[in-house]
Amino acid sequence: MANTAVADPDAGLTQRQLAERYGLTFAGARPSLAAYTRQLWSYRHFIAAYANAKVVASFSTARLGRLWQVLTPLTNAAVYFLIFGVILNTRGGVSNFIGYLCIGLFVFTFTSAAVSTGVSSISGNLGMIRAMHFPRATMPLAATLIQLQHLVTAMVVLVGIVLVTGEPITLEWLLVVPAVILQSIFNAGLALGLARVGAKIVDIKNLMPFIMRTWMYGSGVLYSVDKFAQNIHNPIAIEIVHANPLLIYIELVRHALMENAPLSSSAPRLWVMAAIWSAVIGVGGYLYFWRGETEYGRG
């Protein structure tokens, strides 16, 4: 009773042979990398609309609405300034500590927020993934785009802070744009990779805050990493500290916006490392995510 009567000339064929004869395709087969990339490109409007919708939705119940997009980075900066700038008075030999702190904080938040939204971008949208067909990479990419939107508003706030604290406007400010682009690629790769991990191992979401906090303390957000030299003498360990991608992205923005920003490596070296990091993580994360494309509906 389990099988049906097959039309006569096709009788005797197995299901697979029948499928081949009529050119049916395996449902939910993984597209080739090129096809997947093309598909993703045709969904660029969806990514933008989804990211935008998420930002609007996240502020829709607050009375001040999208004003929070500006207020959140400002409040954040104020809290850290109160503790490290006023109470503890960590200047660390930096003339413009407020600018130094805010740049570090905002650039770091860009990555940490993209990571934490990216890691749950598959597991948190299972309803939509099980209901509609679209390239799944749109979800972590939208997560990155959401945080990029927040960074852009934070950057406007930042420009205000930097100007108030007495930095002159120079042509070097334009270097912020390539630095943010490189960091966005890095973040997208990270979000893609972690989205796949988070789809399989849901517990990673609970671990992320601790990883990110450790990363923050190692990235010279609140103080210079030169302080580590007092306790770390192993040359390999020092190399690792200096190769930290977030330290690099933060220092690039500091270098662009501030006159006397102390750098841990020379500026050209920072640019090269930033480009390598975004290429490796961007491409690697994308490939890793693509390989799992058909699995994401399973949960």
Place this chain on the structure above:
Amino acid sequence: MAETTTLPQHAKTTADGRRIPTVIVDDAHVIYRVHGAGSANTNTPVSALKRILTRMPAPTVREVHAVKGVTFTAYRGEAIGLIGSNGSGKSTLLRAIAGLLPVTRGAVYAQGQPALLGVNAALLNDLTGERNVALGLLAMGFSPEVVKQRTPEVIEFSGINERGDFGSLPMRTYSSGMSARLRFAISSAKDHDVLLIDEALATGDRKFRRRSEQRVRELRESAGTVFLVSHQLSTIQETCERTIWLESGVMRADGPTADVIAQYEAFTSGK
């Protein structure tokens, strides 16, 4: 995608009278994982620690073997009903055909991209109905120009604007019937080779049900094959000539609707 280029687009059979298969399911098994299952006393920190120490599998992650070895072939021009008790794997089977839930073993072959027409498509509740429509259409692969043009049509079809301008209010203010109507309106906006309908006709008031039945008929004419999941046997009898009966993931019967429904009714009344 369609390699059957030698065949006319809407022909029901080949030149020599063979029926054209659109969906072929070959011994398909679907297993999916559910997180957060388990009773209250297995979910304490102490029991979790004990589990880790004794290397027991976590009871909060449970594997559900929802479809167990289903095999059938669907042909162009057929409307196939799927019946069975709650939790018998009907919706899971539809998701597997749509390629949304991967099969664990076996295979599902389909012509083109089967589309799942559901009432449970997730939308963003904090957004207005109109934005949700636009987002849903974009997710279905429409271009922004088409989306702009189709959005009013979809809103119109869903009928949510019949009592005031609900299209510009957030979805969370909608009644369950209204949001189900909107979901159906969004997912039915596109024509497909293979159409999978999950309980969609049972939502909304009578007026909307008539309208959606009309829409399903239209879609059926342009679609090759329609699958319909419903608990209302009358809906199946009206729309489907063939019916598959699933029970606990196993196919109990596959044949003409009248025969299968008779068997099913005998089974359910016998319990």
